[in-house]
Amino acid sequence: MKISTAAEAAGLPVKTVRYYADIGLVKPQGRTQAGYRDYDDVALRKLSFVGRARALGFSIVQCRELLGLYENTERSSAEVRQIAQARLEDIRAKQRELQLLHDELQGLVGACKGDARPDCPILDYLS
Amino acid sequence: MKISTAAEAAGLPVKTVRYYADIGLVKPQGRTQAGYRDYDDVALRKLSFVGRARALGFSIVQCRELLGLYENTERSSAEVRQIAQARLEDIRAKQRELQLLHDELQGLVGACKGDARPDCPILDYLS
DNA sequence: CTGTAAGTTTCCCATAACGGGAAGCTTTAG
């Protein structure tokens, strides 16, 4: 199938699919005589796989890793779990960081009257 | 004062201070005869201001906006508050998104035995 | 006073993960 068909089936923009091919993450099965990328079902499954993993926040590098495990029938589920767990820790760390920012900013916004006068605790804090 | 002094005082890397000068966000007061950037107290205060704002997650564009308000003694605190509030909404949206990712990933990790066998719900889910 | 180490300058390349758009070829629909 041609790139737009595969892209749509995987729920990805064509540009992204082309990009994945360029960086060797998911290559098309081959090329048509005219040089068009030709995707088969295997490649399509990989595209969907990567799409979902990206949506879960895995980086391209991590996707490459997961894809390697995905294709390796010898892999242990422990290997996959380890990657996912590390990613879970990343998310938790980001959540904690965001919470701190949130609380600090909320405190500032709450302290600011937001009226027409120029005195503003937010700017005061930043100075 | 020279760039490294200002950078250290503001708690920023020298490279970053130079970058801020390049994009016209915080320019040095002038140049020494040898062409070295020369920072005065006003510029230093702005550097610190931007450093704090960046730490609160404001983008460079938003910093430029805040800096404009900061320098404008005519501004109303409402203007500042509006920017901060928008930023607060950004944070909350990001938090909600992260929570969804977290729950989904945690469910997968919890379902995965993580042993030496190859069957893995995480990969199953991604396929 | 001098040699050298440290600091500064500009300039260019790299990051992550694409998106936009141009120029040119191929396929498809009317």
Place this chain on the structure above:
DNA sequence: CTAAAGCTTCCCGTTATGGGAAACTTACAG
């Protein structure tokens, strides 16, 4: 058959810096 749509490669832009080279200036040890 022709025009539109789709495909190709290529190049630039994004965000906010970081790394490093080559050349110059300053600062300090001896």
